[in-house]
Amino acid sequence: MLEQKRLNYIDWFKAIGICLIVMGHCLPAYTLPKTIFYAFHVPLFAFAGGFLSSPAKTIKEALKKVVGLLKRIGIPYLIWFIVTSYPYMMKECPLKTDYGFGELVEIFFLLNGRPTWNAALWFVIPYFIVSLTFIFFAYLVKGNKYACLGLGLVSFAGIIILVETEKTVNLFGYTNIFNMHNVFLLLGFYCLGYVLKDLIKLVIERKESPYKNYMLYIALGALIASLIICAYANRDPSRPGGYYGMSVLNLKYNNIYVYIALGTVILVSLILSCALLPEIKSVSRLSKSSFFIMATHYLFFRSPFYSSPSYKANKWLAGLHAGIKEAFYIILIYLIVLYILYLIREKSKITSKILLYFGI
Numbered sequence: 001m002l003e004q005k006r007l008n009y010i011d012w013f014k015a016i017g018i019c020l021i022v023m024g025h026c027l028p029a030y031t032l033p034k035t036i037f038y039a040f041h042v043p044l045f046a047f048a049g050g051f052l053s054s055p056a057k058t059i060k061e062a063l064k065k066v067v068g069l070l071k072r073i074g075i076p077y078l079i080w081f082i083v084t085s086y087p088y089m090m091k092e093c094p095l096k097t098d099y100g101f102g103e104l105v106e107i108f109f110l111l112n113g114r115p116t117w118n119a120a121l122w123f124v125i126p127y128f129i130v131s132l133t134f135i136f137f138a139y140l141v142k143g144n145k146y147a148c149l150g151l152g153l154v155s156f157a158g159i160i161i162l163v164e165t166e167k168t169v170n171l172f173g174y175t176n177i178f179n180m181h182n183v184f185l186l187l188g189f190y191c192l193g194y195v196l197k198d199l200i201k202l203v204i205e206r207k208e209s210p211y212k213n214y215m216l217y218i219a220l221g222a223l224i225a226s227l228i229i230c231a232y233a234n235r236d237p238s239r240p241g242g243y244y245g246m247s248v249l250n251l252k253y254n255n256i257y258v259y260i261a262l263g264t265v266i267l268v269s270l271i272l273s274c275a276l277l278p279e280i281k282s283v284s285r286l287s288k289s290s291f292f293i294m295a296t297h298y299l300f301f302r303s304p305f306y307s308s309p310s311y312k313a314n315k316w317l318a319g320l321h322a323g324i325k326e327a328f329y330i331i332l333i334y335l336i337v338l339y340i341l342y343l344i345r346e347k348s349k350i351t352s353k354i355l356l357y358f359g360i
Contacts, residue, residue, distance in 0.1 A: 006284060009204060010048060012274035015286035017044040018293050022330055025120070025297065027323035035234045036227050039259065040266045042123060045290070046186040047267045049131060050193025051200070055143030062139040069131055073291070076359035077124045080295035084121075120298050124291075126182040130190050138194075145195050152191025156260055159184035163256045192264060200268065204275040219272035226265045233258050285338040286331075291359030293334055300330055 020041040027034040056062035134148075141147035159181055203215050233255070277283075286293070341360055345352045 006287075008277070008279045008284075009271060009274040010052065011279075011284045011287035012277045013044065013271050013287075014048055014290050015283045016270070016274070017041055017048070018286055018290040019327070019331055020044075021120070021294060022297050023324065023327035025301065026327040026330070027320060031320045031323075032231055033320065033324075036230050039230045039234075040263045040270075043185065043189040043263050044267060044270075045123070046127065046130060046189040047193035047271075049127070050134070050190040050195075051197045051271075053131075053134060053138070053190075053194055055138035055141075056135060057139075057142075059139065062135055065135050066132065069128065069135070071357070072359075073124060073128050073131070075357045076291055076295065077121065077128075079358060080292075081121060084296065084299060120294050122182075123294065126186050129183055130187045133187060134190055134194070145198075148191050149195045152188045152195065155184045155188035155191065159188070160256050160260075188260070189263065189267070192267075196268060200271060203272060213276075216272055216276050219269045220276065223266060223269035223273050226262055226269060230262050230266070233262070282335050282339070285342055286334070289334075289338055289341075289360045295359060297330060297334075 020037045024034055024037045024041060027037075056065055134151075137151055138148060162181055162184070203212065203219075206212055338360070341355060345355050345360070
């Protein structure tokens with residue numbers, strides 16, 4: 001079966017997203033770049049998922065999409081969870097025989113947020129729930145965009161209610177990984193990606209329009225303006241570096257309406273701006289292997305040979321400089337590793353299928 005034609009602007013969109021996730025984990029808290037990244041870098045992948053989704057026409061097709069979701073997300077999650085987390089789990093939680101069901105769930109998914117857990121994998125489970133929800137909802141409403149927009153608005157309303165009432169709803173009662181804040185937020189942006197994709201494609205892929213480039217440059221200007229507004233909205237002189245950490249994990253410090261509005265404007269203007277960028281193989285590799293990078297980049301931070309210069313810096317500006325440099329080297333290592341892996345992948349179909357289960 002021929003591989004579906006890749007969209008260069010989506011490759012750039014996802015590659016930028018995964019680089020920002022790596023950089024965000026390298027930077028000290030409450031610095032300006034981290035504040036801006038955290039306003040949209042996680043919703044970016046939900047938006048891209050919605051953009052690339054298509055509604056199932058039959059229940060058989062919907063179930064086929066679920067199987068594909070398990071192959072793309074479920075199996076790589078289990079593999080990388082065991083590889084990256086199991087040694088730490090055994091060290092922190094020695095085996096015993098009287099575990100209850102809740103304790104087993106907590107241990108094998110490390111839902112209590114122990115520092116030894118591969119925290120970057122938190123995103124996978126809410127994203128899986130969101131994707132699963134959308135598959136069956138889109139099938140039931142036959143892909144109707146107004147119905148999907150309604151689902152997105154209901155999701156945003158859900159997170160607004162939770163934030164405004166300072167309530168926390170956890171699917172398993174004791175963990176913040178299955179926090180409904182995450183599910184509502186990602187589902188809202190997933191639906192927006194699906195609803196807006198035709199309009200975005202109309203702007204980007206219309207070759208005959210003389211106004212196409214003007215519209216894309218206007219989008220680039222809107223992106224820059226929205227990032228500046230994001231920085232302004234998160235000023236906090238009482239913190240080191242002077243900014244709040246704007247993310248789903250600490251929405252109580254921010255205006256949720258501003259968060260959703262800014263996130264939407266940033267994502268739409270960013271994906272339009274990506275259409276101005278040239279096609280580069282390394283970018284495509286980063287995009288296709290974003291799960292692999294998300295699942296493994298914490299290994300750099302957990303390595304006994306690793307010393308975080310950004311967090312040990314005495315001043316936040318020095319920490320910022322060290323964090324950017326740190327992220328640059330990590331991404332460079334990934335580019336080299338992916339170059340080698342994709343050379344191997346092209347040699348054999350069997351190898352290609354195996355690497356697919358590792359998110360590559």
